Amino acid sequence: MTADQFLTNVVFFLLAAVALVGAIFAVTLKNLVRSALGLILSFMAVAGIYFVLEAEFIAIVQVLIYVGAISILILFAIMLTRALMSGAESSNNSQWIGAAAIAALLFGALGAIVLGTNWHAAQNALKGDLIVKLGTELVTTYVLPFEAVSLLLLAALIGAFVIARE
Amino acid sequence: MDIFNNLFPGLYDWINALLHDWFKGAMPADVESVLVSAIMALIVAISAILFMVLMVLIMIWLERKNAARIQDRVGPNRVGPYGLLQPIADTIKMLIKEDIVPTNADKLVHLLAPLVAMAPAVLALAVVPFGKGMTPVDLNIGLLFMIAVGSIGVVGIFMAGYGSNNKYSLLGGMRGVAQVVSYEVPQVLTVVTVILLSGSMSLVKIVDAQGGWFGLQWNILALPVGLIAFVIFYICALAEVNRSPFDLIEGESEIVAGFFTEYSGMKWGLFYLAEYFNFFIVCMFGATLFLGGWQGPILPGWLWLIIKTYALVWLGMWIRMTLPRFRVDQLMKFAWKVLVPVALANLLLTSILIGVYNGIGF
Amino acid sequence: MIPLQYFLLLGAAMFCLGLYGALARRNAIAILIGIELMLNAVNINLVAFWRYIKPANPAFELAGQVFALFVITLAAAEAGIGLALVIAIYRSRDTVNVEDVNLMKW
Numbered sequence: 001m002t003a004d005q006f007l008t009n010v011v012f013f014l015l016a017a018v019a020l021v022g023a024i025f026a027v028t029l030k031n032l033v034r035s036a037l038g039l040i041l042s043f044m045a046v047a048g049i050y051f052v053l054e055a056e057f058i059a060i061v062q063v064l065i066y067v068g069a070i071s072i073l074i075l076f077a078i079m080l081t082r083a084l085m086s087g088a089e090s091s092n093n094s095q096w097i098g099a100a101a102i103a104a105l106l107f108g109a110l111g112a113i114v115l116g117t118n119w120h121a122a123q124n125a126l127k128g129d130l131i132v133k134l135g136t137e138l139v140t141t142y143v144l145p146f147e148a149v150s151l152l153l154l155a156a157l158i159g160a161f162v163i164a165r166e
Numbered sequence: 167m168d169i170f171n172n173l174f175p176g177l178y179d180w181i182n183a184l185l186h187d188w189f190k191g192a193m194p195a196d197v198e199s200v201l202v203s204a205i206m207a208l209i210v211a212i213s214a215i216l217f218m219v220l221m222v223l224i225m226i227w228l229e230r231k232n233a234a235r236i237q238d239r240v241g242p243n244r245v246g247p248y249g250l251l252q253p254i255a256d257t258i259k260m261l262i263k264e265d266i267v268p269t270n271a272d273k274l275v276h277l278l279a280p281l282v283a284m285a286p287a288v289l290a291l292a293v294v295p296f297g298k299g300m301t302p303v304d305l306n307i308g309l310l311f312m313i314a315v316g317s318i319g320v321v322g323i324f325m326a327g328y329g330s331n332n333k334y335s336l337l338g339g340m341r342g343v344a345q346v347v348s349y350e351v352p353q354v355l356t357v358v359t360v361i362l363l364s365g366s367m368s369l370v371k372i373v374d375a376q377g378g379w380f381g382l383q384w385n386i387l388a389l390p391v392g393l394i395a396f397v398i399f400y401i402c403a404l405a406e407v408n409r410s411p412f413d414l415i416e417g418e419s420e421i422v423a424g425f426f427t428e429y430s431g432m433k434w435g436l437f438y439l440a441e442y443f444n445f446f447i448v449c450m451f452g453a454t455l456f457l458g459g460w461q462g463p464i465l466p467g468w469l470w471l472i473i474k475t476y477a478l479v480w481l482g483m484w485i486r487m488t489l490p491r492f493r494v495d496q497l498m499k500f501a502w503k504v505l506v507p508v509a510l511a512n513l514l515l516t517s518i519l520i521g522v523y524n525g526i527g528f
Numbered sequence: 529m530i531p532l533q534y535f536l537l538l539g540a541a542m543f544c545l546g547l548y549g550a551l552a553r554r555n556a557i558a559i560l561i562g563i564e565l566m567l568n569a570v571n572i573n574l575v576a577f578w579r580y581i582k583p584a585n586p587a588f589e590l591a592g593q594v595f596a597l598f599v600i601t602l603a604a605a606e607a608g609i610g611l612a613l614v615i616a617i618y619r620s621r622d623t624v625n626v627e628d629v630n631l632m633k634w
């Protein structure tokens with residue numbers, strides 16, 4: 001292993017650890033604002049993981065949309081509903097043990113599949129300007145899903161407005 | 167002139183060669199190259215931050231002098247010649263003040279908020295083209311990077327508002343989040359206009375594309391769309407960094423001091439610093455996108471960028487001293503009913519004009 | 529080179545954490561947080577597959593990234609609608625606890 005690869009590995013493990021710790025905070029903390037802040041931490045670390053994967057565009061979109069928009073929306077909703085859940089009441093429902101068991105089982109199954117499959121994986125050499133390629137593909141090969149998604153976004157915008165209006 | 171133009175890249179190469187000389191033979195080649203590039207990155211980062219701190223000290227002095235001049239006062243004049251050392255005296259005062267944390271505050275969030283508010287400005291420095299060959303990281307989506315890290319700052323405002331456990335803080339924080347998120351939309355739309363004009367998302371290429379006419383072919387001169395886009399961009403920039411007339415986050419006549427009501431000592435100082443940092447960065451961003459960045463005749467590139475940035479900074483100070491504050495409802499209406507439609511129409515006009523120009527082979 | 533499996537394991541772990549959050553929490557917003565985590569985990573997988581595995585048809589070389597973009601868009605739409613619903617429920621029922629929202633549960 002060269003020093004370069006060693007450094008990449010260290011960065012990956014650090015980011016993965018931060019992402020998982022943030023996710024654990026997000027799903028276990030009782031104080032909802034803190035749990036949303038854990039979610040933001042996790043999102044940022046995942047953006048770093050995309051940088052490790054050399055998908056800079058996705059990384060930046062992740063920061064822009066997840067951190068800049070979705071998390072802010074969640075924080076806003078928490079403040080608007082004052083649902084801080086800081087009282088003595090448990091933040092989990094009665095089926096949390098079952099939920100934990102299901103999640104652990106699913107992780108076991110997914111882990112077994114991931115480790116047991118021969119993926120024929122190899123990092124392809126990246127060539128050309130990926131951003132240009134991505135832009136071109138979005139309006140040629142993937143133009144139909146692209147239009148559908150934009151329509152969906154518009155519908156969601158109007159829907160959210162109508163639902164939340166007093 | 168070439169000497170001044172290549173001053174900093176030359177310095178970089180010199181230190182780089184020096185470090186390679188030092189470490190050669192002491193360790194394997196691959197470790198050596200990683201180590202040297204890490205040290206060089208550290209040097210670049212530290213010098214960029216030091217540069218920013220210097221600029222902020224000058225800005226604080228300039229702001230106070232400007233305000234004084236407009237209000238027919240003298241302004242700071244006791245510490246150093248023309249009061250030039252006043253910002254340093256302010257810093258010392260802040261450092262020795264007591265740091266108070268409210269009893270029922272969310273202590274961790276309260277402590278981290280100033281750091282999170284500071285982060286975007288420092289991160290954004292990484293992609294600014296300071297001059298010819300003086301871009302710390304030439305990202306091919308540098309423009310998007312700047313917008314993305316800019317949106318992190320909102321989290322800091324929110325954390326300060328929530329973490330202080332004070333109703334004024336919370337109100338200020340909520341106002342701030344709503345304002346910044348709303349004004350981000352027209353700002354991004356005007357930035358898209360620049361992308362169309364320059365044909366790239368790399369800040370380096372955007373600056374290069376404005377290099378014609380002896381370095382005066384700026385995007386703002388692409389009339390009429392460039393000028394409209396610049397005006398909208400500048401209004402949104404003022405709103406994004408919570409400057410007057412959009413400073414109702416702090417609105418001292420309504421909600422004490424907004425999200426930093428409960429902050430004191432150096433934590434308050436960090437917010438103050440972050441505010442000026444962000445203002446400087448956003449002006450630099452405007453200068454890069456619309457005023458040709460480091461392009462310009464005669465003077466060296468990096469000096470041009472500083473001059474242009476300070477012109478925008480000064481404009482902001484002038485506006486702050488001249489205009490009254492918005493009301494909350496006016497603020498939202500202005501963003502969604504004026505700026506967004508105008509920015510969208512401007513974007514459409516830009517695409518049509520570019521299509522027409524390309525059609526007739528201009 | 530980091531093996532592909534590491535990314536997939538990270539994605540699986542995040543997905544399961546999100547699943548636990550979505551199933552075990554009582555607060556509607558906390559459930560939405562869990563769902564966002566799950567969508568994010570899926571994105572890690574998509575981008576990792578894009579980077580490591582070449583599709584048989586070269587026209588779909590960027591499919592992983594494009595799909596990740598669509599998932600991010602959908603996540604934004606989902607968060608917007610979901611939180612609008614939460615706020616609407618809070619207005620009419622004065623709670624965001626999903627166990628108390630049981631008017632249609634017969």
